[in-house]
Amino acid sequence: MNLSIIGAGNIGVSIAKGLLDTKTINKITVSRRDINRISYLKDLGIKITDNNLDCIKDSDIIILAIKPQQCENVLTEIKPFLKNQIIISVVTGKEILDIENIIGNSCSIFRAIPNTAISEKKSMTCISCKKSELSNLKKVEELFANLGETLFVEEKLLDACTVMAACGIAFALRYIRAATQAGIQIGLDSETALKIVTQTVIGASTLIQNNKSHPEQEIDKVTTPQGCTIVGLNQMEHEGLSSSLIKGIQCSFEAIEKIKSQS
Numbered sequence: 001m002n003l004s005i006i007g008a009g010n011i012g013v014s015i016a017k018g019l020l021d022t023k024t025i026n027k028i029t030v031s032r033r034d035i036n037r038i039s040y041l042k043d044l045g046i047k048i049t050d051n052n053l054d055c056i057k058d059s060d061i062i063i064l065a066i067k068p069q070q071c072e073n074v075l076t077e078i079k080p081f082l083k084n085q086i087i088i089s090v091v092t093g094k095e096i097l098d099i100e101n102i103i104g105n106s107c108s109i110f111r112a113i114p115n116t117a118i119s120e121k122k123s124m125t126c127i128s129c130k131k132s133e134l135s136n137l138k139k140v141e142e143l144f145a146n147l148g149e150t151l152f153v154e155e156k157l158l159d160a161c162t163v164m165a166a167c168g169i170a171f172a173l174r175y176i177r178a179a180t181q182a183g184i185q186i187g188l189d190s191e192t193a194l195k196i197v198t199q200t201v202i203g204a205s206t207l208i209q210n211n212k213s214h215p216e217q218e219i220d221k222v223t224t225p226q227g228c229t230i231v232g233l234n235q236m237e238h239e240g241l242s243s244s245l246i247k248g249i250q251c252s253f254e255a256i257e258k259i260k261s262q263s
C-alpha cells in the first residue's frame with residue numbers, strides 16, 4: 001500500500017516515522033506548505049512535497065493531520081482526485097459527517113486519535129468509523145497496531161479519548177518533569193533523577209498492564225502504615241493532586257467543544 005499524510009507537523013511526522021519499517025507500506029509521502037522544515041525526512045526514505053495533489057497521487061490510504069480550521073480547504077482541494085481510498089482523519093473535533101459533507105461518500109472515512117508516542121510505536125490510538133465502513137476496519141486497526149495499542153470506540157467518545165491519549169502525553173510528561181525537579185531538590189543530579197522517574201513511570205504502567213490491577217491495589221502494596229510513601233501521597237492529595245488532574249482533564253475536554261464551534 002502507498003500511504004500519504006497531508007499535514008507533516010507534530011503528529012503527521014510522528015506517524016510517518018512510526019510507519020517507516022511497516023512491511024505493508026511501500027511508499028510514504030507527506031505534505032506541508034513549508035517543506036524546508038521537513039527536508040530531513042528525505043534521508044529517512046519519506047517522500048516530501050508541498051503539493052497535496054502530488055501527495056495523494058497513487059495513495060491507498062490518506063491520513064489527514066492538519067488543524068481543524070485547515071480541513072475544509074484541504075478537503076475541497078483534494079475532493080476531485082479522490083476515488084475509493086481510505087481516509088483517516090486525526091484532526092481533533094472534525095466529525096466523520098463534517099468530512100463526508102465536503103467530500104461525499106466515495107471514500108472510506110475513519111477517525112483515529114493517536115498520540116506522539118506513535119513515532120516510538122507506543123501510541124494509544126483510538127479509532128472510529130461508521131458501521132458501513134466496518135469491512136475496512138481491520139486494515140486500519142492493523143496499520144495502527146504496528147504503532148502501539150488500538151481501541152475501537154464510538155465516535156461520540158473520541159473527544160474524551162483525545163484528552164486522555166493525545167493531551168495525556170503532556171500530562172504524563174509534566175508529572176515526569178515535576179518529579180525530576182523534586183528529585184534534584186532532595187539531592188540527585190538531573191540526569192539521575194530523570195532516569196529514575198522515567199523508568200518508574202514505565203514500571204507503574206507495566207504493573208497495571210500485566211497484573212490487570214487497579215492503581216490503588218498497586219499503591220496499597222507500597223504504602224506501609226505510617227511509612228514514607230503514604231505520608232508523601234497524602235500530602236500531595238492535601239495539595240490537590242487528584243483534584244487538579246480531574247479539573248485539568250475536564251478543562252481540556254471543554255476546550256475541544258470550543259475548537260469545534262470555531263472551525
Ligand SMILES: NC(=O)c1ccc[n+]([C@@H]2O[C@H](COP(=O)([O-])OP(=O)(O)OC[C@H]3O[C@@H](n4cnc5c(N)ncnc54)[C@H](OP(=O)(O)O)[C@@H]3O)[C@@H](O)[C@H]2O)c1
Nearest residue numbers: 007008009010011032033034065066067068091092116166
Ligand atoms: N499533536 C498531537 O499529539 C495530536 C494527537 C492527535 C491528534 N492531533 C490532531 O492532529 C492535527 C495536527 O496536529 P499537530 O499537533 O500535528 O499540528 P501542527 O504541528 O501544526 O501540524 C499541522 C501541519 O499542517 C500543515 N498544513 C497546514 N495547512 C496545510 C495545507 N493546506 N496543506 C498541507 N499541509 C498543511 C502545517 O504546515 P505548513 O504550515 O507548513 O503547511 C503543519 O505542519 C490537529 O487537528 C490535532 O488536533 C494532534
